[in-house]
Amino acid sequence: MSPSKPRYVMIGGFLGAGKTTAVARLARRLVDRGLKVGLISNDQSSGLVDTALLRSKGFPVEEIPGGCFCCRFNSLLEAADNLDRTTRPDVFIAEPVGSCTDLVATVSYPLRRIYGNRFEVAPMSVLVDPIRAARILGLKQGPQFSEKVIYVYRKQLEEANVIVVNKCDTIDEALRAMLVAALEKTFPKAKVLCCSAKDGTGVDAWFDTIDRTTPDGGPAMELNYDLYAEGEALLGWLNCSVRLAANSPFDANQLLLGLACRMRDEIAGRGHEIAHLKMTLDSEDGIGSLSVVSLVRSDAEPDLRESLLDRVDGGALTINLRAEADPEFLKNVVERSISALGGGVRAQMEHMEHFRPARPQPVHRDAGGPA
Numbered sequence: 488m489s490p491s492k493p494r495y496v497m498i499g500g501f502l503g504a505g506k507t508t509a510v511a512r513l514a515r516r517l518v519d520r521g522l523k524v525g526l527i528s529n530d531q532s533s534g535l536v537d538t539a540l541l542r543s544k545g546f547p548v549e550e551i552p553g554g555c556f557c558c559r560f561n562s563l564l565e566a567a568d569n570l571d572r573t574t575r576p577d578v579f580i581a582e583p584v585g586s587c588t589d590l591v592a593t594v595s596y597p598l599r600r601i602y603g604n605r606f607e608v609a610p611m612s613v614l615v616d617p618i619r620a621a622r623i624l625g626l627k628q629g630p631q632f633s634e635k636v637i638y639v640y641r642k643q644l645e646e647a648n649v650i651v652v653n654k655c656d657t658i659d660e661a662l663r664a665m666l667v668a669a670l671e672k673t674f675p676k677a678k679v680l681c682c683s684a685k686d687g688t689g690v691d692a693w694f695d696t697i698d699r700t701t702p703d704g705g706p707a708m709e710l711n712y713d714l715y716a717e718g719e720a721l722l723g724w725l726n727c728s729v730r731l732a733a734n735s736p737f738d739a740n741q742l743l744l745g746l747a748c749r750m751r752d753e754i755a756g757r758g759h760e761i762a763h764l765k766m767t768l769d770s771e772d773g774i775g776s777l778s779v780v781s782l783v784r785s786d787a788e789p790d791l792r793e794s795l796l797d798r799v800d801g802g803a804l805t806i807n808l809r810a811e812a813d814p815e816f817l818k819n820v821v822e823r824s825i826s827a828l829g830g831g832v833r834a835q836m837e838h839m840e841h842f843r844p845a846r847p848q849p850v851h852r853d854a855g856g857p858a
């Protein structure tokens with residue numbers, strides 16, 4: 488890897504696939520090898536669990552809120568400039584919005600064309616959650632998104648240079664082999680790899696590919712922007728911040744797990760599919776540690792991915808919820824769940840945004856491939 492020209496790495500994939508977990512693992516590996524990293528998180532709105540999570544691990548992170556990379560291409564460059572001023576990264580690692588596609592044509596190719604002397608653009612990786620992918624590829628039954636959302640999901644895979652079946656620690660060998668075969672057959676352009684971003688199994692082969700190979704050019708995939716916009720807009724988006732306080736200390740980890748189950752039961756009970764519900768509770772004790780819970784399907788259990796060791800008497804709760812449901816309904820679910828918090832915990836809503844993502848309008852689109 489040339490230290491004079493930083494690498495630009497994008498780790499894509501649908502909501503909940505494990506992108507942030509993988510970004511943190513790749514960043515750790517690079518830092519352990521003496522390289523400097525700069526991370527870029529992105530979302531349709533502000534107040535991001537991902538940014539808080541990555542910063543809590545000590546990495547420099549720039550956040551691009553209010554729209555995806557392709558629509559905020561110049562903000563992506565500003566984020567890289569800011570990281571250059573503070574850190575001068577050898578490797579930029581960017582996590583695009585999980586409902587976004589066409590990133591090769593709208594981000595990778597324009598970066599190569601306009602900023603090819605500044606960045607070495609790495610292959611585009613797209614992660615999948617194995618259960619979600621198995622349902623979408625028809626290998627498994629279970630709760631499902633509607634057709635237009637699945638269109639966006641499949642398009643993400645179609646443009647990938649590398650498809651990574653993540654969370655292999657959670658599935659058996661038979662399903663893993665079936666998934667790999669189905670992905671290779673359906674998306675023949677991509678190299679298909681398997682790993683667990685959580686425990687590190689299998690990540691080396693993937694990270695070596697990111698570090699050492701250059702993606703092919705060629706025309707960008709075809710994409711029907713009307714269908715893409717409709718699919719994305721079927722997803723309800725909610726970000727909120729809530730201040731919690733209590734007279735006696737409480738267990739923040741259990742509080743988040745309980746909240747996640749309550750919201751899931753209400754959303755699933757109405758037949759809606761959750762894409763990703765994630766929450767952090769920051770006790771603001773100055774140490775920077777967080778409690779973080781994620782839930783990635785309506786029929787899944789919440790995952791306590793980071794835990795606070797001590798009981799707390801309050802803190803800042805951030806909720807990011809993405810589900811195929813009316814945003815107004817999601818807001819009601821969140822408000823009801825917050826007001827039902829027991830154990831003498833008082834809650835004050837400080838910020839609430841709920842909406843459907845707007846039609847994507849990329850700044851650049853290099854349909855013909857890199858110059």
Ligand SMILES: Nc1nc2c(ncn2[C@@H]2O[C@H](COP(=O)(O)OP(=O)(O)O)[C@@H](O)[C@H]2O)c(=O)[nH]1
Binds near residue numbers: 585682686782
């Ligand atoms: N078991 C397991 N869980 C994982 C793995 N990678 C991510 N997860 C979990 O999947 C959930 C979503 O992960 P996250 O990185 O936030 O996904 P993102 O939405 O794609 O950024 C979290 O509960 C993670 O702990 C993995 O390799 N194995």
Ligand SMILES: [Mg+2]
Binds near residue numbers: 506507508537582
């Ligand atoms: Mg993420």
